[in-house]
Structure formats: structure tokens, C-alpha cells
Amino acid sequence: MDNVLTRKLEGLSPFSQEDRELLAKTVIGERTVKAHKDIIREGESPDDVHLITSGFACRHKILPDGTRQIFAYLLPGDFCDLHVFILDVMDHAISTLSPCTVVDIPRKAILRLTERPAIARALWWATLVDESTLREAVVNMGRRPAEERVAHFICELLARLEVIGLVADNMFNLPITQAELGDTMGLSTVHVNRVLQYLRRQKLITFGKGSMNVLDVEALKRFSRFNPNYLHLGQHKTKIDRNPQPGHRT
């Protein structure tokens, strides 16, 4: 049974047995972190790199006026701060949304990983997919009305969680509040609530008690014009993109 990191990185291409073993040896020493705790704060420059192995965390910034913007969800298999190798300090914070387990990986171990070309390439790939996901977040905030925006976000989470095996029957754990969803989508809590009700009325989803249930995947994808290309799923051709959207032209 491979760990989440291996599973995710093999999205690009399969590893040799040695690479897989090295990865397994590297991902050891899980610790638990409670919900709503900081893993790294803005301004810090941690010695270890942090890998989420279970639970939901997020990258976010808090503005001078106290409002918050979340710009990325970190799921099991995601690195928090590979970049601190190069950039001196964190320019944003990383906090847990739900209880998480985290592995602290020393810089040295990461350097050892990057000596293996296949792994180095996979890490590079993961970074680029993060960047691509961020670009889509800009599109989402800039050009989609609230209903589509939230729907698109749900499609993205569904696709990403499916890859790491955390979706069953189009349903997944999402133990976050509507206020946190608002901080993610750039919407007020009240408006998030209205949007969720709309999506429920449309029989697209149900959401409550920390669980998201997508009732009609195809309709949700159509509604939000979800095109999973930007996730560069590669090997992971799961059912989420077996029916690619034809280009809409109006």
C-alpha cells in the first residue's frame, strides 16, 4: 500500500521500485494537528518541509482589515512549502481547516529525493499543477458569478480528491464552515449560504455535517463549465474526465 505522496506523484508517470521505496522511507513520522491551527505562519522560514497526509489545510492571507483570503486547498499528498528552499520567508500562512496529519521532512531528505530524476521531475510537476490551479482560481474569482464559482470549486475538489481515493459515490468529507467557503470564493457568508441553497434546489449537491454529496456530476460540470485540463491529471484518467466537455461556442 503506497502512501498518499507516492500515489499522487505517480500521476505523472510510474516510479521504479527504488524510487517508490525512497519515497516510502521519506514519509515517516506523522504527527496530528488539530483543526484551525497554523502549520506555518507568514514571515517564518521553516527548516522542514511539511507534507499533509490526511485532512484539509489551506494557504491563506489575512488582510490588514481582518478579512481573509484562502487561495489554495492542501489535500493529502500536498506539500506546504517546497518553495522555502529558495524564497527566504513565507509570504502567506498555512493553516489546517480540519484535523490533519502532517509529516515534517528535513531539507536534507528533500535534497535526497531530488537526486532521483523521476522524483525531481514529479515534484516539479506538482509545483506547476499548483500554479495552474491558482490560475484557475483567478479565473474563477474574476469571471464567474457566485453560483458557478462555487460549483466550479466543488468540481475541482471532487476531481482532486478522486485522484487520491477520497471520493466514494460522488461524496466526500468536507468539514468546513460556510464562512470558510466564503473566504475561499471571495464571497460573504450570507451569500455562500444563498448559493448553496440554490445548488441544492437545483438538485446538484447536498452539503452539510461536514460532507459534500454531488448528486449530479455531469450537470454540475456543465453548469460550472468545468474543464479539468488545468489539473493536468495525466495518468489519473478517472471518470471525472472520461466525458470531456465539447467546446461551447455561442
Add this chain to the structure above:
Amino acid sequence: MDNVLTRKLEGLSPFSQEDRELLAKTVIGERTVKAHKDIIREGESPDDVHLITSGFACRHKILPDGTRQIFAYLLPGDFCDLHVFILDVMDHAISTLSPCTVVDIPRKAILRLTERPAIARALWWATLVDESTLREAVVNMGRRPAEERVAHFICELLARLEVIGLVADNMFNLPITQAELGDTMGLSTVHVNRVLQYLRRQKLITFGKGSMNVLDVEALKRFSRFNPNYLHLGQHKTKIDRNPQPGHRT
């Protein structure tokens, strides 16, 4: 006289004479591209990497309904598509906003660059700064009202252009239309116009005939709560951040 690329990459740390020479040898063979032309289209996987050496280009996506979202400005010294080394295809397009000059650099030449540790590190750094800038774009779209959003964008451009020596007297060339500004900020053309008028009335800027003039830099930074940390300017401590904003707490 160093080229724009060298000048930009030395923001992290100075290069040896050999590294500087290698960079100079690599950046040869400029070609001109007219305004509003695609440099790379979505879906392509170019053989060469493209470096902007003068003019403004942008990363953008066009949505099914025809609306467009620009999510990054590419200035002289910026690479368009270093990532196509790893990701198979472009998930977005890159087009010129103004007339540009571009250097096409073959994959091989890039590989030769990355054999020099200092250069490899600098390229890695540049990629991470791009990502950080993208994060700030999400914050900007999600949590700032239109006036601050546009003001913040102007501060960012000012800081980035200053580093490469394209600002004189707080004034810089910006030959783009208000519609393009709208596609950048997630605003309608009409609203961009209203916002620009507001900023003019406040005596913060003037903008017209392809030229942006920041009348009161400090006031503009204060107004948009601009904190340049995310640009990781490093060596480039120019006057833009000689007066860092104290943390506002309300």
C-alpha cells in the same frame, strides 16, 4: 550592459562572470511581435521557451462565453513557458498587449543554463515569484474593492518595472486599453473607467495615451495597502520599498 534577463535574475544574487556570459550568449536572436498577437495558444506545446525582452504580454484564458481573464503580466525579462518542459501542453494562452520583442530559446539552451547552479536557482526563484504574484492576484480579486484593486495593481506594476529600469519619475509606459485592464481586474470596462476617474480625482495617478503616471506613490501604496513582500525583490531594494508599510491593526 546586461540584458533584461540577467538584470532580473540578479535580483536573487549576483552571478559570476561566466554565468553572466552564458546568459548573454543565450539571449540572442530577438524577433518582433505586433500588439495583440498570440505568442503561444492554449493546447500547444512549443519546442522553444519564449523570453520577453521588451513590451507587455499577458497570460490569459478565454472562457466559453467569450469573456477573458488575464492573470499575469509578462514584462521584459519574464519567461512565458518554462513549464512546458514538464507539463505536456499549455493550459492557457500568452499574447502580446503591446508590440514586443521576444527571444526564442531552444530547450537545449535552457538545459545548459540549468547546469549552472546559480542560474538554475535563479530560474527556480523566478518561477516562485510568479506563483507568489498569482496568489496576490487572488487576494486582490477576492477581497479588495475595485478602487483598491486597481490601485494595488498599479503599485505592483510600478515595483516590477522599477526593478528592470523602466520607470522614470514614477511614470511608465502602459499601452493598454481600459477593456484590457478590466479583463485583468475582473471588472467591466465601464467600471474601470469610473475607477480611473476616481483615482485621478484623488490626485493619485494620471493615465492616458499609453502612459501611467503615479502622482503620489506613498498615497497610492497606503490607499491600496500595498505590501511588496510577495514580490520577493531581494537585492532589488529600490525606492519602492524603502518605506515599508507598518502593519495596520484596526
Add this chain to the structure above:
DNA sequence: CGTATCATTGACTATCGTCAATCTCTGTGG
């Protein structure tokens, strides 16, 4: 000049935010 592109304006609308109250749980202490 005539045309095209961009900037500007006004009137109207709609999306979304704010405020404040209420409701629904869930867990806790008595």
C-alpha cells in the same frame, strides 16, 4: 472628411454585502 477605436456618460438593473434576528444543532452541567 469618414471611419474605427477607445474613453466617457447616464440611466437602469442585478449581484452581492451588511446587519440583525432567528433557528438548529450539539455538547455540557446540573
Add this chain to the structure above:
DNA sequence: CCACAGAGATTGACGATAGTCAATGATACG
């Protein structure tokens, strides 16, 4: 077992920000 507190979800009323539409200016270019 029940009352109560606290967190989060939900509602309604209202206002503000930003979009749409359509007309009008301004400028540049052939």
C-alpha cells in the same frame, strides 16, 4: 432528563458595489 450556551446555518430587509445598455465624445489614421 432537561436547560442552556455556543457555533453555525438560515432569513429578511436594506443598501452599495458593479454590470449592462446605449448614446456621445475624442482622437488617430487613412
